[in-house]
Amino acid sequence: MVHEVPDVDDERAARDGDRDGAEERRATSRGLIGGDLETRARTARVPPLDHPFVLAPYRKDGDEEATRAFVAHHPLHIEIGFGRPHYLIDLARLHPEAHVLGFEIKRDWVRAAATRAEREGLTNVRVIEGDARPHLERLVAPGTVDGLHVLFPDPWWKKRHHKRRVFTADFTALLARLLAPDGDLVTKTDVPAYVDQMIDEALAHDLELVGQGSADPMLAALPRSHREKKCLELDVPFHMLRFRRKPAS
Numbered sequence: 001m002v003h004e005v006p007d008v009d010d011e012r013a014a015r016d017g018d019r020d021g022a023e024e025r026r027a028t029s030r031g032l033i034g035g036d037l038e039t040r041a042r043t044a045r046v047p048p049l050d051h052p053f054v055l056a057p058y059r060k061d062g063d064e065e066a067t068r069a070f071v072a073h074h075p076l077h078i079e080i081g082f083g084r085p086h087y088l089i090d091l092a093r094l095h096p097e098a099h100v101l102g103f104e105i106k107r108d109w110v111r112a113a114a115t116r117a118e119r120e121g122l123t124n125v126r127v128i129e130g131d132a133r134p135h136l137e138r139l140v141a142p143g144t145v146d147g148l149h150v151l152f153p154d155p156w157w158k159k160r161h162h163k164r165r166v167f168t169a170d171f172t173a174l175l176a177r178l179l180a181p182d183g184d185l186v187t188k189t190d191v192p193a194y195v196d197q198m199i200d201e202a203l204a205h206d207l208e209l210v211g212q213g214s215a216d217p218m219l220a221a222l223p224r225s226h227r228e229k230k231c232l233e234l235d236v237p238f239h240m241l242r243f244r245r246k247p248a249s
């Protein structure tokens, strides 16, 4: 019998390649909640939620294609970090002609959104459990989203935690890329310093501010999120901003 003698150089190269690959994956997934999508899919201890309105791309066979098909529809609205799903559900009700995709990292809210959408017959809703950023990057075509909604993102008050804020330069650049030419990026916050950060990042990434506060008819017509309802109830001031892509010059 002839035994194949492994080539030492090949083995070493493969090992180095694995190390390089792992290092590259670590670098590109730095700051992502749950790490990169493949690692998460491989190492997650709990299986994805089993519900017809929950999509689990990279974790459940067929869901990557199902997500691409869902987001290929127009109009398309995407909410990032929906939390208690008041806004997501009302948005889907307000736009029965649109597909509405929601992202949330907390499983309980994902389950709640899917259950409520199904109970109310809102077949235009799908939700994904996980960090919106790598999913959007991979699954949504640039220039195709009619409405991006980021409402009351976590403030991360402490200076050393600011890097955890979702509204960073990279995230804003991603949102700007995804917006359709006449699509809207809607964001709200009750954190004054965050307003400045949002406006600065938006203006630095080919977006322009086209509406503010309830004087803007489009913002005034939108549903209210859970946090927004709380602000209104407790008389906490908050800001509403609407951005569009700058027209190509």
Ligand SMILES: C[S@@+](CC[C@H](N)C(=O)[O-])C[C@H]1O[C@@H](n2cnc3c(N)ncnc32)[C@H](O)[C@@H]1O
Residues within 6 Å of the ligand: 033, 080, 081, 082, 083, 084, 103, 104, 105, 106, 130, 131, 132, 133, 150, 151, 152, 153, 154, 155, 166, 225, 226, 227, 228
């Ligand atoms: C302060 S809460 C606001 C919830 C809701 N939008 C509202 O206005 O009531 C922020 C939510 O964003 C979610 N979140 C934070 N980072 C996220 C990310 N990268 N992808 C998806 N959801 C995220 C959190 O789990 C949390 O539920």
